[in-house]
Amino acid sequence: MGFKEARERAGLSPMQAAAKLKVSLATVYYWESGAYRPTGKRLPEIAELYHCSVDELLGLKQRPPNQRDRPA
Numbered sequence: 001m002g003f004k005e006a007r008e009r010a011g012l013s014p015m016q017a018a019a020k021l022k023v024s025l026a027t028v029y030y031w032e033s034g035a036y037r038p039t040g041k042r043l044p045e046i047a048e049l050y051h052c053s054v055d056e057l058l059g060l061k062q063r064p065p066n067q068r069d070r071p072a
Contacts, residue, residue, distance in 0.1 A: 002059050004032040006050040020049055 001009075007017050007028075014032075018025045021042075030036040031046075038046060043054045050057065 001052065001056040002032070003028075003046070003050075003057055006047075006052045006057055007032070009052070010050040012050070017049065021046065 007014070010017075012020070014025055014028045018028045021028070027036070031038055043057060047054045047057055
């Protein structure tokens, strides 16, 4: 998914996200462009605001539940 899509799905403008996260508007744009990544401490806060998982923010795909941690 990524930062921009997650923010848009949450119905937030970049300015609203910046205000709620107490960061500059430029910071939000940096995260969305991939120029910078937020710290690990910030990721759960952003995910909560955007109503998604940290994995979704980072664009990581999750394996289906029936394929997790099964022996090969």
